[in-house]
Amino acid sequence: MSLSRENKLRFWLIGLAVFVLLLYLLRSILLPFVAGMAVAYLLDPLAHRLERIGLSRTVATVVITLFFFVAVVLFALLVTPLVEDQVVGFAQRVPGYVHQLVNRGAPLWRTAQTYLSVKDIEQLRTAGGEYAGTLATWLAGFVSRLLTGSLVVVNVLSLVFITPVVTFYLLRDWEGITRRVDSWLPRVQAATIREQLRQIDRTLAGFVRGQALVCVALGAFYGIGLTAVGLDLGLVVGFSAGLGSFIPYLGTISGFVVGMGLAIAQSPDWTLAGMVAGVFLVGNLLESYVLAPKLVGEKIGLHPVWVIFALLAGGALFGFLGILLALPVTAVIGVLIRFGLGRYLESSLYRGDSGEGGGSL
16 A cells, blocks of 8 residues: 555654654653663663673663662762751751841841832832742642642652663663664665664764763762852752753752852851852853863754753653653754755755756655
């Protein structure tokens, strides 16, 4: 049975629509499976290296999976007490911070009173109280939903127990899965599709694996640096800023703002704030001129603005699952757009001729 060009296009569009619909309907249970796929994809090159030194795929998978999840657990056990100590110490010093901020703000408030009437001051106090109450109510509701939502509990448990199993089987059977998918490709377009998939893989490998290493390195640098200069919660703020750098600029900017706010509240002068700013300045230079060029590279095909939009859109539509899927989907769309643009530039539609000697859409 042969299909016309329009029927082929209709077939692929219907297939894509069904896939997106299923993804949306099953989004509440897909998180451990997508997480397992992501971990297996990240660890697959290591499995190939172990196979080259003589280990079977199953043995290599067992070794890698155990090492990876044991390393994650050990890291959590090592970091959790340090984070707990910083959080407890910070909570104990909060009243002092508030007193410090009040003392610093008093001169500004006295200056404002000389320019504002009694009515204006009362309106500011009323508005401040209302906004503070609204914010407190929203935060309380958010935390309550986060802690009591049954779906969150299910997701956490599934990540803990299901993700390692999914990772193991996908990593063990990765080559068989890729061969099976390859056998399903349309024979006429198989070579073209394989080339696009290789480009997608290079894009994802260049960004995801490289950016993950950049985030870990930045988190360690910021955490150690902020702790060394004496910032309370320095380890928490630093690691959060580094890991948040997976979204370009977001982690560094948010970490800088939080770190400077804590420094201003903690220290009576600007010395600590200057040192915090210095840590973030050195970290930004380190990322821009050393880590990113070496670990990520410049030709990954994903513009930072495109990455930010994709991650925010994925998170808004599918939550944390959408964040995990955002980069693979972005890579696919980017490769397809470049492929379509290349075909268009080779076509008679672009050149405006009859099409002899060139490609056509």
